[in-house]
Amino acid sequence: DNSMVTNQVKTGAALKIPIAHGEGRFYADEATLADMKANDQILFRYCDANGNVDAAHNPNGSLENIAGVTNKGRNVFGMMPHPERAADPNLANEDGKALFESILAGVSA
Known part of the structure; x- marks a missing residue:
């Protein structure tokens, strides 16, 4: 993906x-x-472990299961989930780490 926050995340991966x-x-x-759809600004959607997007896995009634978006320039983003709580092996989950690695790669490029 070519956004500042997802360039190190495998496209289609369920985090x-x-x-x-x-x-x-x-x-x-x-x-x-x-x-936003035409400009590919939807970064994350609530889904199940296999990446299936459905109402059962939408914890807050978000429109079309949207969990994160970016601006047209793809350098500003917002999201409801907390990747900082999934970025440390001591927390038994490192799925959020790729988002921080993406940001670091983007600012150091």
Whole structure:
């Protein structure tokens, strides 16, 4: 992927990243969502362990299971899951580490 936060993440990979929010979810009007899709600005979606996106794996009712987005320049992003809670072998989950490696690779390039 060519975004600052996902360049070290395998396309289509299902990452196990904790969530810790009781409220809040992604929403956009139809035109904005269409524009974001056309510009490939949707970075992450809530899914099952096999990468299947469905309502059962959408913890907060986010529009189209969207968990993370980027701007058109692909240098600013926002996401609801917490990759910092999945970036250390002592936490028994390093799936979030690739996001930080992506950022480091991007700023040091």
